Amino acid sequence: MTDEWNPNVELAASPNDPGCEAVFRQQHEYVDALLASAEPSQVYPGVESHLLSCPACREDYLGLIDAAERFAPAHPADSFADPDP
C-alpha cells in the first residue's frame, strides 16, 4: 500500500460498469474514437466508468493508445521488420 491510497478511487463501483469482457469488446472503438477527437466518453460511457475502476483494463487501454499512435496506420504490404529487435 502506498501513501497515495485514495478511497474515492479504490472504492469506485459505478452501476454503469459493464465489466472487463464487455470493455474488451469495445476498447478498440473507444481508442480510435479518442484518437479521432470524437469524445468517446459520450458514446461509450460504460467503458469510461470501467477504465476508471479496473487497473488491469486501464493498463491495457494505455498500451493500446500507445500502440495505435505508434504503429498505425499500417498496411499488410508495408515492411514491419524491427529495426532494433
Place this chain on the structure above:
Amino acid sequence: MTRARARLSVEAQRDDASIAWVNGLQATGSAHEECVVALHALLLRVARHEVARRAGSLQLGGPELEDVAQQATDDAIMAIRRRVTEFRGESRFTTWAFRFVIFEVSTKMGRHFWRERRAVWDEDAWERLPSGLADSPELRVEQRELFSTLRRAIDVDLTPLQRRVFVAIALNEVPMDAFARELGVNRNALYKTLFDARRKLRTSLLAAGHSRPYPISATR
C-alpha cells in the same frame, strides 16, 4: 447506434488498410500466408514495445521479455485468425488486432509477478490503512473515522474471497492478471468479486455516515 458511433463506423470502413488486412486473412494460399507473416511481424513490434513499457515493476531480463513478446504474438495471431470474421469495421483493423496482443502480454507478464513478490505478500495491509492524513483537524478526524469504519467493514462485512481479493488488488497493488492466475479465474470474474467487495464497503461506509467523495489530503 448513435449518430457519433455510426459516423466513426463509416469512417473506419473506408480505411483501405483495414480492408487489405481482412481480405488477406480471409484469402487462401500465398496471399493468406504473406498477410499472416506481415501481421506477425507488426504484432511482434507492438508486443516488444508493450513488454518494455510494463517491464519496470517486474525486474525481468531481456531474454524473458523477448520470450513473453514472442508467446504473446503467437497467441494473438491465433486469436485474430479465429475471430477475424467478428471485425465489423468499427475501428481500424490494426487497433482491433493490437488489443489481442496487449491482452496476451498482460496475461503472460502476470505469470512472472509472483516470482519476485510472493515473499513480500502482506496479508495484513488493511490493518495499516492510512489515518490522519488530511490537512485540517476536522478532516483528520473525519478521515480517521472513515478508515476505522473501513477496516472494520473489510474484516466483518466481506466474504473471505472478497477480503482476499480487495486486500490483494486495492491494498497490496497485486496486478489483476497475476492474482487471477493465482486464484484460477479469469480477469472478468476477479473484477466482479472486487466490484462486489467495493460496493459492500461503500454500503457499510454510508451506513456509518460516510458518503462520497471521501476526505483525502490536498497535499499528497
